Amino acid sequence: MNLASHYVCDDCHARTPLDTPALLCPACGGLLEIEYDLTRASREILTRAAGRRDIGLWRWADLLPVADGTEPLYLGEGDTPLLTTRLLGDRIGIPNLRVKNDTLMPTGSFKDRGFAVAVGFARSLGVEEAFTYSSGNAGASFATYAARAGIDATVLVEDVANPTKVAAISLYGARVLRLRYRSSLEIFAGVSALAEAGFYSFVNFINPVRHEGMKTYAYEICEALGWRAPDVMVHPVGTGGGLWGAWKGFRELRRMGVIDRLPRMIGVQPSASAPIVRAFADGRTTAGAHGDATRTVAQSIAGDAPIQGGVRVLRAIYESGGRAVAVDDGDLFEAMRLLGAEGVTAEPSAAASVAALLRARAQGWVSKDDVVVAVVTGSGQKQPDALERAAPPPAGDVRADPDELLAVFGAPVRSGG
Ligand SMILES: [Zn+2]
Numbered sequence: 001m002n003l004a005s006h007y008v009c010d011d012c013h014a015r016t017p018l019d020t021p022a023l024l025c026p027a028c029g030g031l032l033e034i035e036y037d038l039t040r041a042s043r044e045i046l047t048r049a050a051g052r053r054d055i056g057l058w059r060w061a062d063l064l065p066v067a068d069g070t071e072p073l074y075l076g077e078g079d080t081p082l083l084t085t086r087l088l089g090d091r092i093g094i095p096n097l098r099v100k101n102d103t104l105m106p107t108g109s110f111k112d113r114g115f116a117v118a119v120g121f122a123r124s125l126g127v128e129e130a131f132t133y134s135s136g137n138a139g140a141s142f143a144t145y146a147a148r149a150g151i152d153a154t155v156l157v158e159d160v161a162n163p164t165k166v167a168a169i170s171l172y173g174a175r176v177l178r179l180r181y182r183s184s185l186e187i188f189a190g191v192s193a194l195a196e197a198g199f200y201s202f203v204n205f206i207n208p209v210r211h212e213g214m215k216t217y218a219y220e221i222c223e224a225l226g227w228r229a230p231d232v233m234v235h236p237v238g239t240g241g242g243l244w245g246a247w248k249g250f251r252e253l254r255r256m257g258v259i260d261r262l263p264r265m266i267g268v269q270p271s272a273s274a275p276i277v278r279a280f281a282d283g284r285t286t287a288g289a290h291g292d293a294t295r296t297v298a299q300s301i302a303g304d305a306p307i308q309g310g311v312r313v314l315r316a317i318y319e320s321g322g323r324a325v326a327v328d329d330g331d332l333f334e335a336m337r338l339l340g341a342e343g344v345t346a347e348p349s350a351a352a353s354v355a356a357l358l359r360a361r362a363q364g365w366v367s368k369d370d371v372v373v374a375v376v377t378g379s380g381q382k383q384p385d386a387l388e389r390a391a392p393p394p395a396g397d398v399r400a401d402p403d404e405l406l407a408v409f410g411a412p413v414r415s416g417g
Contacts, residue, residue: 003040004065007032007208010312018065021125023195023206031308032208033248034065041256050223053079057113057216063252064117064212067124073148075106077116078216082224082373088342088354093361096371098230099354100221101344107168108379109300109350110214110242111141117213118202119145127151132202133179133191134158135238135299136165137378142202143174156191160299165382183289184305204241205308214245215252221373222250222259229259231370234353234360236377237267237276237324238301240313246375247316263373264322266365267313268356270296270349271326273304276313280324285314297329297386300349300378323365331355336380336390345380345387353377 007016011030016022018034025032045062052059057078066072082098089097102110119142122130129152132142139155146153153174157166159181170176181187195201204210222229229250235243243265253259269277273291286309293302306313317324327335335351335358346354353374360366380387398408 001040001045001062002066002068003036003038003062005035005037008035009033019125021122021127021200022208023201031205031312034208034212036063036252038252038255043258046223046227046258049219057116057213057220060216060219063219064216065121065209066117067121070120070124073116073120073123073145075112075116075144075148077105077112079220080104082221083342083344085342088338091338092354092357093368094357094366094370094372095368097357098371098373099339099342099344100217100373100375102375102377103345103350103379107137107140107144108382109137109141110375110377111138112144113213113216114210114241114245115141115145115202115213118207118209119149119151121209122200122202123149123151127200129154130200130202131156131191131194132207133187134161134169135302136161136169136382137300138202138204139169139174139176140165140172143169143172147173156187158187160294160302162299162383162385164384168382184293184303184307185289188305188307203307204239205244205312211241211245211248214242215249217242217246217375218249218253222253225371227258228371229253229261229263230373231263232266232322232366232372233263234266234268234356234372234374236298236301236349236352236375237269237306237313238303238349239307240267240276240310240316242375242377243267244312244316247320262320265316265320266322266356266360267317267324268352269301269324269326270298270332270352271328272296273302274324274326275303275305276310276317277324277326279310279314280317285318286311287314297389298332298349298352299383300347301352302349323360325356325359327352327355327359331358333390334358336387337392339376340391344376346376347378347380347383348386348390350377350380
């Protein structure tokens with residue numbers, strides 16, 4: 001019982017049938033959103049989903065764009081743990097802090113939610129070649145699912161992308177083109193021209209399907225909380241596909257009558273390039289260019305301008321009563337160490353959600369009684385130089401000699417006595 005019914009345009013509200021690989025609205029060029037017949041959605045679907053723990057996010061397939069008779073491109077995406085925190089919540093002053101650990105996805109980042117769904121849907125519509133641009137994580141995810149789907153993939157990688165991530169994209173079989181540019185605005189002009197020329201694009205929001213995968217965050221989180229929304233969800237923001245997708249999921253659950261209120265959405269950017277934060281501070285609904293994306297370690301969310309002026313991300317933040325928060329690189333390294341002590345290896349951009357909470361709590365934007373979910377979007381193993389910078393150095397050197405080892409260790413702490 002798939003409930004996806006049509007695309008609808010954000011601007012002119014025209015409907016477009018789902019059986020075409022549409023990108024922007026054919027009538028006005030606006031962003032498209034997938035609509036569902038949620039009046040037919042019921043707790044029965046959610047109960048059935050709850051019984052399927054072996055297929056990751058595909059247990060929500062009734063509420064995703066999935067063509068009849070197609071097999072999911074399943075690599076283990078979805079159903080990542082929503083961790084309670086041992087020390088982190090107390091350290092920040094939010095005892096009910098949960099960490100959504102999406103570092104455990106197949107390619108080590110949350111991007112797999114979106115690409116698993118969007119690439120599978122594109123394949124069912126007959127798409128044979130496609131492209132996206134990326135700072136690394138999206139490219140690796142796209143390359144992986146495109147390889148599984150048999151789609152010819154080209155990834156335009158930003159020149160700030162680290163070599164480990166670029167190598168992964170090539171390893172998965174995609175054609176990699178390094179992108180030289182001065183501002184993200186040039187990237188958007190370039191990828192828009194490709195899409196207008198008929199090349200199928202997986203760039204966030206131009207592609208209307210990727211954030212459908214991201215909405216499974218909302219389903220997984222609300223289910224884990226006993227079909228309640230958290231008070232606050234914190235998400236790093238580059239183009240904002242994750243935050244917008246989650247926001248769509250929460251709104252769908254409320255329309256279905258499954259949850260009765262929505263969370264406040266907090267978006268986080270590095271202070272070196274924080275166009276969304278700047279726009280929010282000025283009360284604007286569209287973000288212009290701001291900052292220098294090369295001056296932060298948070299490569300995955302570094303961009304001096306958000307695609308489409310960040311209109312959807314800003315809408316989610318305003319509608320939800322949330323905030324946009326900027327964090328410094330020092331905050332990111334501190335957050336990486338705090339997450340490390342909880343068993344979560346975050347890349348700097350992924351630690352941004354925890355870094356933002358340190359600030360949000362201090363400023364009183366989040367209270368000690370709030371149930372807060374911080375999404376950790378990508379693995380630190382993919383940005384090894386940053387991991388080395390964040391980690392404390394070794395405690396010392398010692399020879400593999402019994403006397404020397406005993407001298408360094410001193411007297412043992414007797415446990416259980
Ligand atoms: Zn339109």
